[in-house]
Amino acid sequence: MIKESELILNADGSVYHLNLKPENIANLIITVGDPDRIDSITKHFDSVEFKTxxxxxxxxxxxxxxxxxxxxxxxxxxxxxxxxxNELDALANINLKTREFKEEQQQLTIIRIGTSGSIQKEIPVDAFLASEKAVGFDGLLYYYQSDAFLEKEFAEHLHEYLDLHPHKARPYVVSADQDLVDHFSQDGRVFKGVTGTNVGFYAPQGRVLRAGLQDPNFIDQLTTFKFQDYRITNLEMETSAIYGLSKLLGHKAVSMNAIIANRETGDFSKDSLKAVEHLILYTLDKIITL
Structure with a gap:
């Protein structure tokens, strides 16, 4: 039985942060970073049964x-x-009343719809990109015991190539669900790539305002790195954790990115909201054929 201090529930029995009960969620889940993007998706729904x-x-x-x-x-x-x-998995696979694991484990399908910046010239702004793999620079997965799903050879080559300051976490590499990647990139409009997940928006992604960088060549090195046929294609801040925890907990995940900036060319989308809207509609129409 899981202790109250470990699985915290609200007074109504919902999970602590998400404020959800098991009946409130579907097996198919779209994640977005921005709360305002929720309405941009559900405005296309036939009906909305629940909000919190x-x-x-x-x-x-x-x-x-x-x-x-x-x-x-x-x-x-x-x-x-x-x-x-963790809270979505608890809703699916833990009996919140008895605080025990359910006998039959449920597999969720998790699709991220988000924005991202390309670091390769040939991936232009307003393009769509499905993340085949994610590189985590955040260190989150090292707090969990199992690492069998991590792609250690890829990560070791990257670590040696980057030569980052030793105080930084070693990068890890984890794959998406390949069936989902293939499904969402069937028609050729979608680039496939390796997404770098960073721990911040400014220095961790090589941006300089008033504070200098500890590893000033980091982004240039990411751009030129190659392992087998893979290159780092884009940067954002969530995908590695989505992929890693999904693998760890037995769920399927894919990250769909609207490329709104190209760091190599210096371009930024003239209408990033339109680019995201196009990705939303594309993803929704692909979802119904899963």
């Missing part, structure tokens, strides 16, 4: 073309993903 919000975690569950879908906002960063993925 606590802090940055907003959730709506409804139906799109007869497919029941839950949309959850995570906020920014892998620390928030740690909360969201």
């Amino acid at each position: 919000q606590k802090r940055e975690f907003q959730t709506q569950t409804g139906t799109y073309k007869n497919k029941r879908i839950t949309v959850v906002s995570t906020g920014i960063g892998t620390d928030n993903i740690d909360i969201v993925l």
Whole structure:
């Protein structure tokens, strides 16, 4: 039995941060960083049956073309993903009343719809990218025991190539669910890539305002790195944790990115909201054929 201090529930029996009960979520879950993006997705639904919000975690569950879908906002960063993925899994696979694991484990399908910046010239702004793999620079997965799903050869080559300051966490590499990647990139409009997940937006992604960088060549090295046929294609702040925790907990996940900036060319989308809207519609229409 899981102690009250470890699995914290609200007075109504919902999980602590997400404010959800098991009946409030579907098996198919879309995650977004920005709570305001929830409405941009569910406005296309035929109906919305449930809404809640606590802090940055907003959730709506409804139906799109007869497919029941839950949309959850995570906020920014892998620390928030740690909360969201663990609480979603608890809703699916722990009896919240007895605090015991359910006998039959449920597999969730998790699809991130987010924005990202390309670091390869040939991936232009307003393009879509499905993350085949994610590189985590955050260290989150090292707090969990199992690492059998981590791609250690890839990570070791990257670690040696980057030669980062020793105080930083070693990068780890984890794959998406390949069937989902293939499904969402069938028609050729979607790039496939390796997404770098960073622990911040400024220095961790090589941006300089008033504070200098400890590893000033980090982004240039990421851009030129190659392992087998893989290159680091884009940067954001959640995908590695989504992939890692999904693998650890037995769920399927894919990250769909609207490329709104190209760090190599210096371009930024003329209408990033439109780019995200196009990705939302594309992803929703792919979801109904899963």
